[in-house]
Amino acid sequence: MNAEKFIGNLKKELADLVSDFRVVTTEHGISNRKAYRVWADTSAENFKNVVKKLFKIQPYPHFSVSSGFDAGSTIEILLHFALNYAKPHNLVLFTLRVKLPKENPKMETITDLIPGALIAEKEKREFLGIEIEGLPAGHMFLDESLAGVFPWRRDEKGANKIAKNLHKGEPIEKE
Amino acid sequence: MKKNRVQIPIGPIHPALKEPIQIEVELKGEHVENVSITLGHVHRGIEWIGLRRNPVQTLALAERVCGICNIVHPLAFCTAIENAANIKVPERAEYLRVIYAELERIHSHLLFLGVAAHELGFDSILHYTWLVREKVLDVIEYLTGNRITKAILMIGGVRRDITEKQMPKVREALEYYEKVYKKLCDVFLDDPTINARTRDIGVLTKKQALQLCAVGPTARASGIKKDIRQDFPYAAYADLDVEAITPDVLLNEIRGDTFDRVVVRVLEIKQSLELIDRCLKEMPDGPILYEPMLQRLLVQLRQVAGEGVALVEAPRGELIHYIRMEKSEAPLAWKIRAPTYANLSSIVPMLEGCELADVPIVVASIDPCIACANRAIIADKNAVLDQEKLHALSVNKTRALLKGGSK
Amino acid sequence: MIELLYLAASSFLLICVALFIALVFNGIERKLIARMQARIGPPIIQPFIDIKKLFMKENIVPDSAIPWLFNSMPAVALASSLIVLLYIPFAGMPALLQNYGDLILVLYVLLLPSLALAIGAFASGSSFAGIGAQREVVLMMSYEFVLSVVAISLAWLFSLCCPQANAFAFSTITSKPAWLLVGGAGFLGLILLFISSLAVMPAKAGKLPADIGEAKTEIAEGVLVEYSGRNLALLYMAQAVRVLAFASLIVALFLPWNLSSLIAIPEQLSMLADFLFFLVKVFMVMFASSIFVSAVTARLKVDQAARFYIIVVFLLSLLGLLLIGIDILM
Numbered sequence: 047m048n049a050e051k052f053i054g055n056l057k058k059e060l061a062d063l064v065s066d067f068r069v070v071t072t073e074h075g076i077s078n079r080k081a082y083r084v085w086a087d088t089s090a091e092n093f094k095n096v097v098k099k100l101f102k103i104q105p106y107p108h109f110s111v112s113s114g115f116d117a118g119s120t121i122e123i124l125l126h127f128a129l130n131y132a133k134p135h136n137l138v139l140f141t142l143r144v145k146l147p148k149e150n151p152k153m154e155t156i157t158d159l160i161p162g163a164l165i166a167e168k169e170k171r172e173f174l175g176i177e178i179e180g181l182p183a184g185h186m187f188l189d190e191s192l193a194g195v196f197p198w199r200r201d202e203k204g205a206n207k208i209a210k211n212l213h214k215g216e217p218i219e220k221e
Numbered sequence: 222m223k224k225n226r227v228q229i230p231i232g233p234i235h236p237a238l239k240e241p242i243q244i245e246v247e248l249k250g251e252h253v254e255n256v257s258i259t260l261g262h263v264h265r266g267i268e269w270i271g272l273r274r275n276p277v278q279t280l281a282l283a284e285r286v287c288g289i290c291n292i293v294h295p296l297a298f299c300t301a302i303e304n305a306a307n308i309k310v311p312e313r314a315e316y317l318r319v320i321y322a323e324l325e326r327i328h329s330h331l332l333f334l335g336v337a338a339h340e341l342g343f344d345s346i347l348h349y350t351w352l353v354r355e356k357v358l359d360v361i362e363y364l365t366g367n368r369i370t371k372a373i374l375m376i377g378g379v380r381r382d383i384t385e386k387q388m389p390k391v392r393e394a395l396e397y398y399e400k401v402y403k404k405l406c407d408v409f410l411d412d413p414t415i416n417a418r419t420r421d422i423g424v425l426t427k428k429q430a431l432q433l434c435a436v437g438p439t440a441r442a443s444g445i446k447k448d449i450r451q452d453f454p455y456a457a458y459a460d461l462d463v464e465a466i467t468p469d470v471l472l473n474e475i476r477g478d479t480f481d482r483v484v485v486r487v488l489e490i491k492q493s494l495e496l497i498d499r500c501l502k503e504m505p506d507g508p509i510l511y512e513p514m515l516q517r518l519l520v521q522l523r524q525v526a527g528e529g530v531a532l533v534e535a536p537r538g539e540l541i542h543y544i545r546m547e548k549s550e551a552p553l554a555w556k557i558r559a560p561t562y563a564n565l566s567s568i569v570p571m572l573e574g575c576e577l578a579d580v581p582i583v584v585a586s587i588d589p590c591i592a593c594a595n596r597a598i599i600a601d602k603n604a605v606l607d608q609e610k611l612h613a614l615s616v617n618k619t620r621a622l623l624k625g626g627s628k
Numbered sequence: 629m630i631e632l633l634y635l636a637a638s639s640f641l642l643i644c645v646a647l648f649i650a651l652v653f654n655g656i657e658r659k660l661i662a663r664m665q666a667r668i669g670p671p672i673i674q675p676f677i678d679i680k681k682l683f684m685k686e687n688i689v690p691d692s693a694i695p696w697l698f699n700s701m702p703a704v705a706l707a708s709s710l711i712v713l714l715y716i717p718f719a720g721m722p723a724l725l726q727n728y729g730d731l732i733l734v735l736y737v738l739l740l741p742s743l744a745l746a747i748g749a750f751a752s753g754s755s756f757a758g759i760g761a762q763r764e765v766v767l768m769m770s771y772e773f774v775l776s777v778v779a780i781s782l783a784w785l786f787s788l789c790c791p792q793a794n795a796f797a798f799s800t801i802t803s804k805p806a807w808l809l810v811g812g813a814g815f816l817g818l819i820l821l822f823i824s825s826l827a828v829m830p831a832k833a834g835k836l837p838a839d840i841g842e843a844k845t846e847i848a849e850g851v852l853v854e855y856s857g858r859n860l861a862l863l864y865m866a867q868a869v870r871v872l873a874f875a876s877l878i879v880a881l882f883l884p885w886n887l888s889s890l891i892a893i894p895e896q897l898s899m900l901a902d903f904l905f906f907l908v909k910v911f912m913v914m915f916a917s918s919i920f921v922s923a924v925t926a927r928l929k930v931d932q933a934a935r936f937y938i939i940v941v942f943l944l945s946l947l948g949l950l951l952i953g954i955d956i957l958m
Contacts, residue, residue, distance in 0.1 A: 227755045227758065227759070228755065229755055229756065229759070229847075235848060248759070250762075251759070251762075251763075251930065251931075338926070341926035341927055342836050342837070342839065342843070342844070342926055342927030343836075343925065343926035343927070344665060345664060345665045345923050345924060347665075348665040348666055348667055349665070349666065352666050412926070414837060414925045414926035414927075414928065415926055417926075417928065417932055418926055418927070418928070418929065576929060576931070577759060577846060577847070578840075578843065578846050578927075578929040578930065579929070580846070581846055
């Protein structure tokens with residue numbers, strides 16, 4: 047299936063679940079071949095259904111990673127999927143945006159659908175303080191002593207200073 | 222812990238895995254029963270730092286994400302910014318990017334082959350592969366001025382062109398590797414001890430690879446024809462029609478074991494040689510930078526409001542950078558996902574049913590790259606070489622290479 | 629009494645010379661392997677430098693160790709590997725203690741260094757060392773069969789040709805090269821026995837492809853992981869001497885010729901010539917069985933190595949025994 051047709055299917059399939067469905071193309075090389083990037087927004091309630099829908103048009107959707115950042119009043123989580131892969135020049139890079147409220151950032155795990163999402167979800171939990179329902183406990187990146195500090199937050203919970211010379215026993219400032 | 226179980230920590234300090242990662246293996250006799258992975262021993266907060274600098278400064282940072290993949294990280298970073306800012310890169314620059322990226326792939330795969338041999342205790346091959354790797358490093362130094370941190374990519378293009386005068390040296394290196402390639406095939410594909418240690422060890426089935434979102438040679442060795450260079454047009458790969466290499470090309474079967482992962486990388490060296498050769502021949506003339514004036518570029522980037530995402534095939538697999546610009550000096554968000562991050566979860570099914578002796582080679586077979594940095598002080602007879610002297614020596618060597626001297 | 633003193637003095641001298649030779653050979657081996665791997669390699673006196681350094685270093689005993697066992701085993705390992713040399717014909721001369729022990733004793737004493745290494749590793753309380761020790765013991769059990777078959781075959785051969793003497797004694801075995809006592813089938817059998825003894829060398833010496841107990845990239849030097857300072861120096865020397873002892877044993881069993889008996893050499897030089905010729909023979913054996921092999925192989929897993937020794941090498945040696953038997957009985 048070529049990318050254009052795939053994007054058509056994707057749009058049809060996700061019509062009631064996402065908003066702001068955008069297709070961005072860039073051209074590369076002498077042949078000006080197009081690379082397709084698709085962006086879409088969804089809500090915290092709907093996002094798991096979107097992921098489930100992806101399975102309909104792409105067996106084993108490839109979950110690349112989820113990005114996340116503190117956008118002031120909300121925390122934005124972006125799930126990057128590589129769809130329609132293993133077909134020359136027709137990959138569709140699909141990015142699904144979920145906006146979570148700052149006070150109570152909470153989302154469901156997708157590791158039951160895509161086991162490969164485990165590390166990314168743990169990272170979001172440790173770095174942004176997002177509660178992920180159904181994800182096993184345990185730290186993967188940050189030391190337990192840093193619990194309560196979420197380095198990527200831009201508010202009082204974030205890290206405002208990089209600790210240097212930890213080996214000399216300088217205390218880590220929690221700000 | 223049950224009585225007949227032994228817990229063995231592999232890493233963060235272990236002669237097999239000189240990488241800041243801890244793999245805790247629970248053993249029953251020699252058999253692996255349980256595996257758990259801990260990361261973050263050297264979390265340097267690169268993304269955090271990057272959010273406090275302008276994109277051109279951050280480019281230097283992106284290059285230092287990894288000591289080996291320091292073309293593909295800036296490449297992904299630049300592509301993401303170009304995507305956000307709608308910058309069209311000149312065609313010649315796109316070809317140059319491919320050449321640098323493929324040279325890096327050769328160097329990275331040779332490095333891997335050496336490491337794999339070392340994990341098996343086969344140090345003669347370690348020294349051989351790392352000896353032949355010097356040639357590609359020399360070419361990289363000759364073209365970019367640096368062995369490792371190449372500082373060659375720029376937002377909107379590349380910093381340095383490959384001139385007609387430089388071509389013969391690159392061609393000579395390609396010919397050298399054509400010869401070496403045959404020997405590498407001999408060594409890795411036919412050696413009985415390597416076979417005994419890697420065949421049917423650390424199997425990752427196609428289904429597991431798909432579920433765990435494995436990328437790069439790890440996924441291809443399990444029979445998934447995923448290769449970003451083939452799937453997703455970026456740089457000049459849009460013109461090159463790369464084909465994803467799976468082990469059945471050579472062996473007529475796919476087992477998804479450690480041997481397959483080695484085979485894929487050996488074959489990809491050949492593929493990279495062909496790609497470089499094609500690029501050298503087909504490279505169009507033209508500018509190599511979208512905007513040579515740095516100040517003007519920075520002003521333009523400061524106006525950008527938008528987001529970009531880039532997929533790049535690093536030597537270890539799919540690399541993704543996401544960037545969000547919000548009309549300010551520094552980006553609002555930057556996310557790097559290196560291929561090892563995606564491949565790490567594949568280690569667990571691979572290690573199931575293995576023996577302790579298999580753990581290092583199986584872990585090494587995904588070619589884990591947990592970034593590392595080095596400072597060398599070499600005692601040369603009586604004189605200790607400090608940073609200044611080392612720097613002077615390396616500058617001299619680069620000049621010698623540029624002049625055309627052999628060493 | 630004087631005889632005893634003379635024996636003690638010459639034993640001491642022999643031990644010193646053997647230790648020196650073992651370390652020089654170790655240095656040459658490291659240099660050769662480095663050259664085969666396109667490296668420059670350390671100077672030949674590097675083992676001496678290493679040992680000097682190790683003796684200056686602190687000797688650390690882990691908290692979890694049993695100190696007396698942990699500390700005594702390196703000395704046992706070195707002592708037992710040195711003592712073996714007193715029973716084996718060394719440097720073209722008959723063995724110093726040839727009247728006090730025979731081939732069977734030598735095989736047993738040659739086991740002691742590996743055993744001491746394993747016991748010391750178990751006593752260290754480290755899990756890496758524990759796994760290394762297990763592997764060492766498994767390996768030991770698999771190659772000892774081969775050596776017993778070799779010993780039995782040779783003893784059988786010599787018991788027929790010299791019925792009045794002790795067939796296991798080195799004085800008997802070295803009296804005539806075994807090759808001259810047999811016909812075609814027996815000659816082939818002896819070749820097989822020779823090959824199987826050479827194949828045991830890597831395991832005895834702890835070299836690739838059978839350095840499984842140490843396995844640097846798997847269990848971080850395994851049996852040696854907790855040893856440091858003086859203890860490590862002793863183990864290092866024990867390792868080097870053990871290689872020399874085993875190589876001398878192979879030379880004594882299969883290559884007993886002396887240079888002075890082959891070509892005419894002035895009387896006063898014959899001892900020196902025999903000595904040098906012996907060193908050449910030992911080095912050839914070491915090169916063929918350990919140095920060259922370790923440069924061209926990967927490390928085997930313990931089950932693969934055990935299978936190799938129990939099935940391939942053991943069957944090879946049995947075949948050798950059978951051929952010799954055919955030769956004798958026909």
